[in-house]
Amino acid sequence: MMRIFVTGLPGSGKTRLIQAASDLPVTWLEASQPQLPDRVKETDRVWCVVDARALPPTAASEAEQWLVRDLAVADAVVMSFADQADLIRQGQWQAWLKQQGAETCPRYWWLTQAGLTQTGLELARLQGWLKSTPSSAMEAARREWQAWRQSLAEDWQVLDWRLPELTGKTTPKPMLDGLLAGLYAAQCNLGMGLLRVRGEIMTFEYDNRVTLEGHYQGVTPYAAEPGTETDWIRLEGTGLDTDWLKALVNGSVV
Structure with a gap:
């Protein structure tokens, strides 16, 4: 075949x-x-x-x-x-x-x-x-x-984080606008080859869970499917500044 x-x-x-x-x-x-x-x-x-x-x-x-x-x-x-x-x-x-x-x-x-x-x-x-x-x-x-x-x-990097473990908070709620702005800056202003973004999180702005889907030109949030509970984010690409991205996620949590 x-x-x-x-x-x-x-x-x-x-x-x-x-x-x-x-x-x-x-x-x-x-x-x-x-x-x-x-x-x-x-x-x-x-x-x-x-x-x-x-x-x-x-x-x-x-x-x-x-x-x-x-x-x-x-x-x-x-x-x-x-x-x-x-x-x-x-x-x-x-x-x-x-x-x-x-x-x-x-x-x-x-x-x-x-x-x-x-x-x-x-x-x-x-x-x-x-x-x-x-x-x-x-x-x-x-x-x-x-x-x-x-x-x-x-050279491919995969950063796969569970938000409670990364942030030390039981129910972390990032500010979605700040998180998206930071990821956009990483792609467009800081020279990181951030080519894939996926995740599912609770956010400060919304009561429902949010799914993140992104590629080389930005990240789009969607309403998550019901029944899921894990807060996670997965970043893939080359030349990723791990410490900077960790600080971004931690700094967006309120």
């Missing part, structure tokens, strides 16, 4: 795509971490998922390097959350992809919010992608890509 490596920046929608396209007769390999889940074979395909809601990554950033390298070896591109990207944002991505030399790569603008199943996903279009054959020149590029991913994995 054909294998498909689903790659792209953290938080771009890779898991969502695999769930939605589960009926395709393929073996899915999600490249959710820098290190690939297996060695890439000649017969494998690489599909790159790009979050269309976000702005293209800034020049020379960790996010740009990651995405440019993924696109260089991709057989196809899925633009996720396309229903939440206006025409201006879509145009920005079209221009950016052309600049990276990826304008000829098959591309699918996926209306992601239509559902997590086949609803809103044209499986026939994706089925056609399975017939493509990577060029022989792509083999060397993918070997180099695999080596680069391995080197990035060696």
